Amino acid sequence: xxxxxxxxxxxxxxxxxxxxxxxxxxxxxxTYDFSKVKTFAVQVGSPAQDPFLEKYLVNAVTxxxxxxxxxxxxxAAANATVVLHGQSETxxxxxxxxxxxxxxGGGMGSAQLxxxxxxxxVVDVFDTKTKTLLFRGTAADEMADKAEKNEKKxxxxxxKILKDFPPxxxx
Numbered sequence: 001x002x003x004x005x006x007x008x009x010x011x012x013x014x015x016x017x018x019x020x021x022x023x024x025x026x027x028x029x030x031t032y033d034f035s036k037v038k039t040f041a042v043q044v045g046s047p048a049q050d051p052f053l054e055k056y057l058v059n060a061v062t063x064x065x066x067x068x069x070x071x072x073x074x075x076a077a078a079n080a081t082v083v084l085h086g087q088s089e090t091x092x093x094x095x096x097x098x099x100x101x102x103x104x105g106g107g108m109g110s111a112q113l114x115x116x117x118x119x120x121x122v123v124d125v126f127d128t129k130t131k132t133l134l135f136r137g138t139a140a141d142e143m144a145d146k147a148e149k150n151e152k153k154x155x156x157x158x159x160k161i162l163k164d165f166p167p168x169x170x171x
Contacts, residue, residue, distance in 0.1 A: 044083075057121060
């Protein structure tokens with residue numbers, strides 16, 4: 001019984017570690033030839049709650065796409081339209097604490113349910129003429145209390161989302 005309780009406490013203690021890992025996913029139209037896209041325009045689809053982080057996200061995506069060889073252009077002239085969405089939500093996590101050891105007859109343990117904020121970024125790339133979705137990348141991560149840390153998390157998210165971008169043409 002005590003061994004089972006210890007194992008449950010050990011698993012619960014790891015929950016916050018997994019909750020803090022950045023979750024990134026990417027999907028794209030595998031029939032589209034991305035090599036024909038040379039220019040892009042960025043738009044904000046869903047405003048973020050923090051306008052400074054929103055501006056930082058727009059700049060990070062713009063710089064990352066420019067580094068990939070795409071050139072920023074006027075919205076009407078761009079081959080691709082990049083639409084950014086940002087949101088945050090409050091989630092709960094269970095933090096378990098224990099003292100003593102199961103070999104020594106057990107110990108006291110406690111658990112605390114705490115709230116934390118998760119920020120989610122979505123990067124959608126559309127063909128400007130057809131309005132067809134070509135690419136979607138999402139990233140979610142626990143938000144920090146300091147703006148500088150959140151900016152680093154945005155950099156990391158954009159880097160992961162656009163790591164293999166643009167996809168290598170038609171398959």
